[in-house]
Amino acid sequence: MADLTTLSLIAPAKLNLFLHINGRLTNGYHELETLFVFLDYGDRLHFKRTSDNAITLKTQIDGLPDQENLIFKAANALKLATNTSFGAEISFEKHLPSGGGVGGGSSDAATTLLALNALWQLDLSLQELADIGVQLGADVPVFINGHAAIAHGIGEQLEAVELAETWYLVVHPNVHISTGLIFNDPDLPRNTPKLSSHWQSVQHTNDCEELVKKRYPEVEKTLNWLLKYGPSRMTGTGACCFVSFETQQAAQAALTSLPDSWQGFVARSTNISPAHSELRTKLN
Ligand SMILES: C[C@@](CO)(OP(=O)(O)O)[C@H](O)COP(=O)(O)OP(=O)(O)OC[C@H]1O[C@@H](n2ccc(N)nc2=O)[C@H](O)[C@@H]1O
Numbered sequence: 001m002a003d004l005t006t007l008s009l010i011a012p013a014k015l016n017l018f019l020h021i022n023g024r025l026t027n028g029y030h031e032l033e034t035l036f037v038f039l040d041y042g043d044r045l046h047f048k049r050t051s052d053n054a055i056t057l058k059t060q061i062d063g064l065p066d067q068e069n070l071i072f073k074a075a076n077a078l079k080l081a082t083n084t085s086f087g088a089e090i091s092f093e094k095h096l097p098s099g100g101g102v103g104g105g106s107s108d109a110a111t112t113l114l115a116l117n118a119l120w121q122l123d124l125s126l127q128e129l130a131d132i133g134v135q136l137g138a139d140v141p142v143f144i145n146g147h148a149a150i151a152h153g154i155g156e157q158l159e160a161v162e163l164a165e166t167w168y169l170v171v172h173p174n175v176h177i178s179t180g181l182i183f184n185d186p187d188l189p190r191n192t193p194k195l196s197s198h199w200q201s202v203q204h205t206n207d208c209e210e211l212v213k214k215r216y217p218e219v220e221k222t223l224n225w226l227l228k229y230g231p232s233r234m235t236g237t238g239a240c241c242f243v244s245f246e247t248q249q250a251a252q253a254a255l256t257s258l259p260d261s262w263q264g265f266v267a268r269s270t271n272i273s274p275a276h277s278e279l280r281t282k283l284n
């Protein structure tokens, strides 16, 4: 295996193709059933191994102190768990909207754990990395696991699935939605029964959608605008909404007619996380 000292890796977006809330746990978190797929579009992170025992972020996110950046938190959590004397310099390009429901922060954290596990020669298993990751965010384990999956629990109990890979137009209606606020809203429905093995035969829905549409009318407008292309849905707790297309050309054509006040991107869904595919190529 190559002894790398630098590594550049994608932190891909995810979509929740359906998201059901089955109940509330005693710790305030929610029991979920959700279908995760990855997109071949995301942030890009650059890692350099150092021998000075320090984690340094070379890029900043406006309004977010380094100590609260999930990239910094993930690197520190891994350092603490393993006592390595290596350090890292990390720079990145953010492409994913913050608070967009596409998991940007969680994916950044997972890519950091995967990359530093390799650069610091720690050889932790994916399960060990996921155990560190879940303390940073409920979405981190699926990105560590790296396979499209149905998730239960708070999102950390994963059952791999094979989905037909397709094209998506993802639209961000320029509103930032706090996951915590939606989960704490008294009007959130919390009693959807588990689909279990029926998930392929029912229409996919998102239990947060009605509430988010009420609280953020721009999300409702986006979902309605997308309807002309097919059934539109929201991912996670919003704000991004998506619709699938058979071809890249059709998705691109829809993107070009997007209202100016929104942003969007076209991406292909993948069963294997692009971070894992890239890492495998770079390590061989
Ligand atoms: C809803 C989902 C669906 O994929 O995605 P996003 O919309 O955030 O992308 C995730 O479960 C979000 O995962 P993540 O964004 O990592 O959440 P965390 O930081 O762990 O939690 C933020 C807050 O959401 C609430 N929370 C989160 C997960 C969960 N199963 N139950 C909850 O009640 C808690 O109030 C928590 O304080």
Ligand SMILES: Nc1ncnc2c1ncn2[C@@H]1O[C@H](COP(=O)(O)OP(=O)(O)O)[C@@H](O)[C@H]1O
Pocket (backbone or CB within 6 Å): 061, 064, 068, 069, 070, 071, 096, 097, 098, 099, 100, 101, 102, 103, 104, 105, 106, 107, 108, 177, 179, 236, 237, 238, 239
């Ligand atoms: N590297 C990061 N990228 C994006 N957001 C981050 C990062 N580190 C911490 N955060 C915080 O996490 C929050 C949720 O971000 P994100 O994961 O992008 O949204 P969502 O969970 O809706 O997909 C942001 O509002 C921000 O305060």
